[in-house]
Amino acid sequence: MAEVLTDNTGASVTVELVAADPISSYILNLADGSSAGRADFVDSPGADAERIFFHTEVDQEFGGRGLAGILVRAALADSVRNNLTVVPVCPLFARHLRTHGDEFGANGGVFRRPAPADIDLVVRATQSGS
Template structure:
């Protein structure tokens, strides 16, 4: 998946689903390939219809361009297309869904609050990725 967007400056950006690393992520690139940020997630083995988003980061030199918002919106849109329930452990995803959850549901999206098992899965995923 690769999707073209524009940031707040009107510059083209690309958002890509990256499953080639220890932790899967949606990445956002600018200037024809410069990685600017990522939204990390894990798909729980025990719940194949869920996606747990746990960390979103945009490099400070790209701040103010709306890249984090583009990442969140694209990841959520993709979750609708894949019929996944979103579990927002990441504060940015949680805030977005708190503010726009009704609209997200109206578009066919689903989400639920994180549970202790989700937090344990994130911790295990991050620890295992560090060992890889």
């Protein structure tokens, strides 16, 4: 996935999935190919197809361009395409889904509130990645 999108300034950006174990990321790239932000997640193990988003950041120098929203929306759209339940541990994802959850659901998205086991999984993944 490297869909070309447009930010608030009219500049082209792309969001690509970089899969890794245990932490994967959606990376937001500027037209020149440089990275401007990322949304990190872990996929739940086992039969449940759940994606736990736990950290999102966009470089401050790019503030006001709507890049965080582009990143969140692209990650959520990809989760819908892959029939994944979203678990928003990251405050940015949680806030977006509080505001736009009905729209996300109408587009086929599913999300649920984080549980202690989700936090434990994130902690284990971030510690093993250190």
